[in-house]
Amino acid sequence: MRFLMVGVLSSLILLGCDLEKDSKSLSSQKIISLKGVIAEQIQLVSFPEQQYLLLSSKDKGLVLVDESAEIQVQKDGRVEALAIQPREDGSYLVAAYEEQEAQLQLYQLFTDLNDDLQPQLLGKLESVKPVSALCFSLQAGRDHLFAIGEDGLGFEYLLSPSDEHWDFTEIRPIYLGEEINSCSVDNRRGRLLVSQPPVGILALNADAERDEERELLISAKQLGDDFGSLRLSYQQDQIWIAVEQGVQVFDLSGSGRPDQSWALPEESPASIAVFGDRLAVLNDKQSEITYFPINAKLTSVTDNPLEIIPTIAARGQTDPVHSYGDAADDPAIWVNSHSPANSLIFATDKKKGLNIYHLSGDLKQHFPVGRVNNVDIRKISHPDIDAIAVASNRTNPGLDLFAIRALGEVEHLGYRGIELDDPYGLCLQQDDSGFYAWVSDKEASLYQLKINVSESSNEFEIEQGIQFDGYGQVEGCVVDDQFGTLFFAEEGRGIWRLDLKSLSEAAPELVAEVDGEKLVADIEGLALYQDGDKGYLVISSQGNDSYALFSRSGNEFITHFRVGMNPQLGVDGSSETDGLAVTSSALGAEYPQGLLVVQDGRNRMPSAAQNFKLVDWRDINRLLSH
Incomplete structure (x- = not known):
């Protein structure tokens, strides 16, 4: 028996129950022959004046029929997997896997002024391995498509119009395992759901910039041996699940137990x-459609949208680091006083060494000096x-x-050992008394080290x-040289502030605590955006x-935002950020109000080794002005 997940919605782990005991038998109202069409899947397409069924067929291709199974439109081919997505203009996006051509095909289905149904081919992706499940996702107003292969390897694509056709831009691969027969996306909760007999229904985050948080929502023990075709109902917040000789409906706003069961x-x-x-x-012979009268329970649904944090699009990105896995970590910005547009980004590959990038993101230089973790920069008098x-x-x-010359030449001055077993976080301090580095280790200690650079040699x-001892793990830190203040991040607790003007007497003060909303552990990178006597403490949550902005003192939360993709520039967003760096200096025409650089823990579009994303401070200022 074949099954298709037409749609699924779940955010709860469903509890076991005796399905047969609570099932009510349905009597057929009408049986309609598909008149020679052997269908794989059916999808409801609803226009203002009439409803239709869109069929996928291995012998007839894409077939649109009315309620009496009269063919309205047919696109020849061998189509097995199918997905649709309604659009605001009343049309539908249709994705289909064309088996004979090994293509993913994208159509728009709409009615013209004469009410003629007009499918239009928008674009296609060639050389695609056999696909067993397709589903759309709507993310930040963008159309995404998940295509899961028979081998269990799925891909997420961004669908976007270009001059002559729509493009399929690969976002990421997803490893799901074999036996996937269907998928759907709960846009309300941002979850991708897949049907995988004999395991059950799995859920994971649809957003590629979030942790997968993969979980088993419904065990196969609750559904039987054969299951797969599901219908999503946003209005009732329900899923309709086709099981062997029956349909189960779950009200997901309630207990998670079946709300209705029909045999x-x-x-x-x-x-x-x-x-x-x-x-x-669609019966198991795939040649007839049977209509059953139902008394579906209507429920009042209070919309529960995803947590709304503003998103700012990245304006650029660096080349990936040379190492794979968790490798990119911490950036710093050198401002070229003679030619600001030729400023440089220093960034650590904590498995190999230090990278230096142009503002374009191109790699300028690599120093293979070992497992460097954090980096910071200060101008000096020399x-x-x-x-x-x-x-x-x-x-x-x-x-x-590393010495940075006035025109941007970089020289490795050398290495000096220190009495720490595992130096970790680092930030620099410069005042009238000298030039210092604050370094943390894995043993919950923070050290001040004085650096003396010879003018002659x-x-x-x-x-x-x-x-300073007695803190949890500390990595991110930054010094406000103007006001003589050190800020450091205890990853699981919050932001500490230390007065450096009275260092022998002062004790660190916790000024911004992890609260699960504004700051969510781990707290990683810290940087200071300086604007005269004003500015912001920028924090990687x-x-x-x-990314959270606090007042320069660290006491007041101002706002927060995420860094999202920029499809026009082919740049993905950032997530799972470790280090970050910021400057308020004008860096040419591209960044006239400054630049924020953040490490990206998941480099997508396509998936690659980690890198760093560049954010124009003008975009952040626009957020602050609202």
């Missing part, structure tokens, strides 16, 4: 659709050097220093200074893939 003794549904108070069932970049090195515990020495 179809003579029918094993291959696919289902709901026509108001009628249920359309006859030959404009600025110093310092990176914490975990290969041999110590610090690496470019040599340097490191002196260990004060030490890794637990919800967002």
Whole structure:
């Protein structure tokens, strides 16, 4: 028996029950022959004056029929997998896997002024392996398509119009396992759901920038051996599930137990659709549609949209780091005072070394100095050097220093060991008393180290200074040199502030605590956007893939946002961010109000090694002005 998931909606783990005991038998109202069409799936297409069924067929292709199974439109081919998505203009997007041509095909189905149904081919993707399930997803107003192969490997595509056709842009692969027979997306909760006998119905986040959070929603033990075709009802917040000789309906706003159960003794549904108070069932021979009268329970649904955090599109990205896995970590920005548009981004590949990028994102230089974790930069007063970049090195515990010349040439000054077993986070401090690095380790300690750079020989020495103990894991930190303040992030607790002007007497103060909303653990990167005496503390809230802006003092939450994809530029969003860096300096025409650089833990479109995303501060200012 074949089944299709036409739609599914779930956010609860459904509890077991005796399905047969509570089932009510349905009597058929009408049986309609498909007149020679052997259908794989049926989908309801509703226009203002009439409703239709769209069929996928291996011998007839795409077939649109009315309620009496009279053919209205036919596109020849061998079509097995099918998905539809209604659009605001009343038309439908239709995705189909054409088996003979090995293509994913995208159509728009609409009615013209004469009420003639006009399917239009929008685009196609060639050389696609056999597909067993297709489903659309609506994300931030964009059309996405999930295509899951018979081998269990799925792909997410962004669908977007270009000059002559629509493009399929690969976002990511998804490894699901074999035996997937259908999929659907609950746009209300942002979950991709797949039907996988004999496992059950699985759910994972539809947004590629979020953790998958894969879970088993409905066990196969609750559904029987054969299941798959489901219908999504947003109005009633229900799923309709075709099981062997029956249909189950679950009210997901309630207990999670079946709300209605109908037995179809003579029918094993291959696919289902709901026509108001009628249920359309494609029989297991796939040649007839039977209509059953139903008394569907209507429920009042309070919309429960996903957490709304504003999204700002990335304006650029760097080349990926050389290492795969969790490798990219922390950036810093060097401002070229002579030619701001030629400023540079320093960023760590914590498995290999330090990368230096142009603002275009192109890799300029790579220093294979080992497992450098964090990096920071300060301008210094020196006859030959404009600025110093310092990176914490975990290969041999110590610090690496890099000299940055006025025109952007970079030289590795060398490495010095320090008395830390595992140097981790790092940020720099510069004041009248000298040039310092604050370095954390994995043992919950924070150290101040003084760096002395020789004016004559470019040599340097490191002196260990004060030490703070007793905190959880600390990585992100930043120093406000103007006001003499150190901020550091205890990943699971929040942001601490330390007065450096009275360092021998001061004690750190917790100013912004993890609350599960504004700041969600882990708290990672910290940076300071300085605008005269004003500015913002910028924080990576890794637990919800967002970036929080606090007042410069750290006491007041201002706003937060996510970094989303920019389809026009071919740049994906960012998520699971470790380090970040920001400057308020004008960096040429591209970034006239400054630049935010964030590490991207999931580099998509297509999937690749991690990299860093670039955000125009003008876009952040627009958010702040609302």
